[in-house]
Amino acid sequence: MAHPTSSPRPLHLGVDLSDAGAHPAAWRTHGSQAQRLFDAERLQHLVDTAQRGTLDLVVIDDSFSLQPTRSTTLRGRLDAALVAARLAPRSRGIGLVPTVATTHTEPFHVSKAIATIDHVSGGRAGWQLGWSSDDADAGHFGRGAALSEAAAVAEAEEAVEVVSALWDSWEDDAEIRDRETHRYVDRAKLHYVEHDGVHFAVKGPSITPRPPQGQPPIVVRVGSDESFGLAARHADLVRISATSRDEALDLRLRLRAAAAAAGREPGDLRVLVDAFVVTGPDQASARARLDLLTELEGVRWDTDSLTHVGTARELTDTFLSWWEIGAVDGFVVRPSSLHTDLDVLVDGVVPMLRTARAFREHYNGPTLRDQLGLRNPANRYAAIA
Amino acid sequence: MTTPRKQVHLGAHFPGVNNTTVWSDPRSGSQIDFASFEHLARRAEAAHLDFFFLAEGLRLREHKGQIHDLDVVGRPDTLPVLAALAAVTDRIGLAGTINTTFNEPWELARQFATLDLLSGGRAAWNLVTSSDAFTGENFRRGGFLPHEQRYERAAELVQVARALWDSWDDDAVVAHARTGQFVRPGSVREVRHEGPHFQVRGEFTTPRGPQGHPVLFQAGDSADGRDFAAATADVVFSAHSTFEAGKAFFADVKGRLAAHRRTPDQLLILPATTVVLGATAQEAAERSHEIRLQQVPGPTAIAFLEQVWGRDLTDHDPEGPLPRIEPDVENLDITRGRVRHVKDPRAIAGAWRAQADANGWSIRRLVIEVTSRGGFVGTATQVADAIDRHVQEDASDGFILVPHLTPAGLDDVFDQVVPLLQERGSFRTEYAGTTLRDHLGLTRPAPRNTRSYADRALVG
Incomplete structure (x- = not known):
């Protein structure tokens, strides 16, 4: 296979650090450290590994309900935003992307939480936008029946607009510390967002100064027509599910067209496909690992996207073949077992991608936007000043 | 024992x-x-x-x-x-x-x-x-x-x-x-x-x-x-x-x-x-006074007074005497988002004026005095003694x-x-x-x- 010697469009790689891995039985495998599932040092070690492979980002899933799918015997989850904050001081280069849902959480809180993760990480926060149409979630908040998917997405879209405006509500140079006049801030550079919408009325400004990236990248998972539209209008990074290269290509092109139709520069969109991964030194052992996992929990592994069972070499070739034709900008790897497949990704796949000149040798800069090749956006309020 | x-x-x-x-x-x-x-x-x-x-x-x-x-x-x-x-x-x-x-x-x-x-x-x-x-x-x-x-x-x-x-x-x-x-x-x-x-x-x-x-x-x-x-x-x-x-x-x-x-x-x-x-205790007291001056610059003193007076006082000199004008009792939420309740502004204004006049205090000095909350000021030994005494x-x-x-x-x-x-x-x-x-x-x-x-x- 011919590889380009250099690419103007580098490959992006993220890894999902949720639970013990993407397979429901991952926690039961040798070395999973399931006893330490809620231990910060286990998570720190995983981030260290991902950072060793100069991956773009880690994503941490979240939900207000206890393993809502119930396809696994695993139980329990931490607040993803606080996990991301906990991982920030002792990591460098790698993006930290928690899921925060807007259905039951105030946009003002979301805004300052993500902004603060961006501050404590020196510009490495992202926000995977979540929403809930789940009855159990609604019951935790005394809110009766859950919203429909369409209503939850519509509310999430308005929440993104509020959060984004709050991030801009401080201009970057608002803090002046002027000893002459004894003014700490130039209040002309603090802005009321004055949002008065369908779901929210939020005055502003934020209590937290503008995050280092200006706007931390927004990640949207596309799984419906509604979320497709939301992603095209607001996402910097779109996670899609696709089982074939052609399906991914079609979806990526449609997303870019929809972004352009919404007045955005399609080149500012990064489309990553979820890749479920079971690795082994050869085909047979990878297959045997999956068989063992299946046997352990007695459930079939229902993946809804690219699923690779095989060697690191084969996975590298798949990644390259999807990427080279422009089907994707990269992948969010969902290791069947974090403790096994993440190591293979970092120590097996990444070096081969580097050899193919498809993946970075070093981090491009300190921020997540640096890794994604996205400039910090101008402040909407400064622009009209 | x-x-x-x-x-x-x-x-x-x-x-x-x-x-x-x-x-x-x-x-x-x-x-x-x-x-x-x-x-x-x-x-x-x-x-x-x-x-x-x-x-x-x-x-x-x-x-x-x-x-x-x-x-x-x-x-x-x-x-x-x-x-x-x-x-x-x-x-x-x-x-x-x-x-x-x-x-x-x-x-x-x-x-x-x-x-x-x-x-x-x-x-x-x-x-x-x-x-x-x-x-x-x-x-x-x-x-x-x-x-x-x-x-x-x-x-x-x-x-x-x-x-x-x-x-x-x-x-x-x-x-x-x-x-x-x-x-x-x-x-x-x-x-x-x-x-x-x-x-x-x-x-x-x-x-x-x-x-x-x-x-x-x-x-x-x-x-x-x-x-x-x-x-x-x-x-x-x-x-x-x-x-x-x-x-x-x-x-x-x-x-x-x-x-x-x-x-x-x-x-x-x-x-x-x-x-x-x-x-020394003397040095600590002097440092404390310096800090109070830093904490209450002129504009801060005026803004503090405005909370009680309920009106703009920026035409007053913080190093000068207290305002003779009476508080506007209709405008007591002049400052919002902080916990401070002014119950009877005219009485407070009157008391502060009397205090300032008796001591020859400027606006800024008065604000420093009325907002001082004490705290421990002294040598390390004195402060350790005081903290320990409070607890014991x-x-x-x-x-x-x-x-x-x-x-x-x-x-x-x-x-x-x-x-x-x-x-x-x-x-x-x-x-x-x-x-x-x-x-x-x-x-x-x-x-x-x-x-x-x-x-x-x-x-x-």
Whole structure:
């Protein structure tokens, strides 16, 4: 296979650090450290590994309900935003992307939480936008029946607009510390967002100064027509599910067209496909690992996207073949077992991608936007000043 | 046989968004960069303090209809900062203020359980309530709450949070790979709560933290607030830092505990205070005066007076006499987003004028005098003596130390005062335990009788 010697469009790689891995039985495998599932040092070690492979980002899933799918015997989850904050001081280069849902959480809180993760990480926060149409979630908040998917997405879209405006509500140079006049801030550079919408009325400004990236990248998972539209209008990074290269290509092109139709520069969109991964030194052992996992929990592994069972070499070739034709900008790897497949990704796949000149040798800069090749956006309020 | 000395408990307060914090000093660092938070937390931990403390405010303060720009403005979000500090410290408690009015118990309980797990049992929650429609403009839910319902709602919120924390047994996670049992059958229970303020049902997502419940701080000073603290809190963040007021407050609050079947050692009283050191008492007093001048520059003095006068006074010279014009009693919410209640402005104005005239004080000098809260000023030995006396004689169980400089404003206290307290056996030289409850001498709450909740097991 011919590889380009250099690419103007580098490959992006993220890894999902949720639970013990993407397979429901991952926690039961040798070395999973399931006893330490809620231990910060286990998570720190995983981030260290991902950072060793100069991956773009880690994503941490979240939900207000206890393993809502119930396809696994695993139980329990931490607040993803606080996990991301906990991982920030002792990591460098790698993006930290928690899921925060807007259905039951105030946009003002979301805004300052993500902004603060961006501050404590020196510009490495992202926000995977979540929403809930789940009855159990609604019951935790005394809110009766859950919203429909369409209503939850519509509310999430308005929440993104509020959060984004709050991030801009401080201009970057608002803090002046002027000893002459004894003014700490130039209040002309603090802005009321004055949002008065369908779901929210939020005055502003934020209590937290503008995050280092200006706007931390927004990640949207596309799984419906509604979320497709939301992603095209607001996402910097779109996670899609696709089982074939052609399906991914079609979806990526449609997303870019929809972004352009919404007045955005399609080149500012990064489309990553979820890749479920079971690795082994050869085909047979990878297959045997999956068989063992299946046997352990007695459930079939229902993946809804690219699923690779095989060697690191084969996975590298798949990644390259999807990427080279422009089907994707990269992948969010969902290791069947974090403790096994993440190591293979970092120590097996990444070096081969580097050899193919498809993946970075070093981090491009300190921020997540640096890794994604996205400039910090101008402040909407400064622009009209 | 002698009884062991009472132990002093100390917290380190990150400088806040008020005029106590001097931002104009050349040594003053960032209020936002993580390095500032890390500096204070690490230095406090090296001195074996009980906890680091971070306050919260959910709307920028306004004065005369504009954002108040004379004090520090802006702060990061409390809980992510505490979670990040857990990565760079090992033992020190991590306490933060979170307003209950604009949050739901499910989410708060989850966040504090997470912080407790991520920090190895060091989380503390300073629970405040608000009936503040001004702050409410930043939120879709919450906002105005009749004053008398504030503690009622807070008490119910704590009740729900505790039910959620108790809904997982301590040993719920067994993670038996061979049998496929991740949680012990029956060890995770559904919570059902139907109350006037909250209706909550479901299976909580997060295991019980190392402390069982995070340490609960409470700061209210009204009779309702004191009762709420006596019934519910582990620590009272008090404003009564002088010896006499401290003794009265201490006796009052600890006296309320018996009615709730609690003992005096189950609730610690920790007033906020400041410390100014000098090689001599004279030098310390001079430094203290310098700091007060930094804290109250001319425009700050005028703005403070405007809160009482209810009108613009910028045409007055802060170094000149007090205004002769009377307060505008119709305009008492000239400043919004801060806790200060002016009951009778004309009487206050009259008293201040008389005080200033009698002493020959300028506006600025008067404001410095009437806003001084005492604090400890002296040599390291004098300050250590005073802190120890407060604790040994039941004026407090220790203090929350509020520096005027970010981030190194307490370094001299850690270096000079703490060793003296350690020498006299009043302060730890090593952390004896790993959790904040250990440091504070608080017992770990046992899981409650689970029969009060629905008994349906998740995994049968």
